[in-house]
Amino acid sequence: MNSKLDGYLNFQQTTISLLARRQEVLASNIANADTPNYKARDFDFNAVLAKKLKSANNTTASTDALGADLLYRQVIQPSADGNTVDMDVERNLFAENSLRYETSVTMITGQVKDMLAVLQG
Structure with missing residues (x-):
């Protein structure tokens, strides 16, 4: 059974799990x-x-099983050894993802603090 608290935190919890993955x-x-x-x-x-x-x-599904289908990245500059990693792209995506993760953690921390403030009156 989903409570209002679950719904309140579900978005950030799901976001953090996916960003970590x-x-x-x-x-x-x-x-x-x-x-x-x-x-x-x-x-x-x-x-x-x-x-x-x-x-x-729609269900009481857990956000633990991420089920993210991994896709192959489009090749921008093919290498001679068949490796498709472009370090510039990867570093940029890694930095952007880190920033999104930090933002999500900050937001959920704020939500929890707000709830505690309400509970403490």
């Missing part, structure tokens, strides 16, 4: 930048977030 994927791309034939991966964050929020509203 995306950070792992991007870090893996960066770590394998010199691995021959490694194919850079990512997922459509907005599509997965919308799917998770929709399923959470």
Whole structure:
């Protein structure tokens, strides 16, 4: 059974979980930048977030099972060894994702503080 508290925190909880998973994927791309034939991966964050929020509203599904379908990144500049990691792209996405993660943590912290203030009167 979903309570109002669950609904209040669900968006940020789902967002943080997906951003953490995306950070792992991007870090893996960066770590394998010199691995021959490694194919850079990512997922459509907005599509997965919308799917998770929709399923959470329709059922009591947990946000633990992320179910983000990893896609192969489009090759901008192919390398001789078959590796598709573009370090400039990966670093930019990693930094952007980190900033979004920090923002989400700040927002959920604020929500919890607001709820505590209401409860303490």
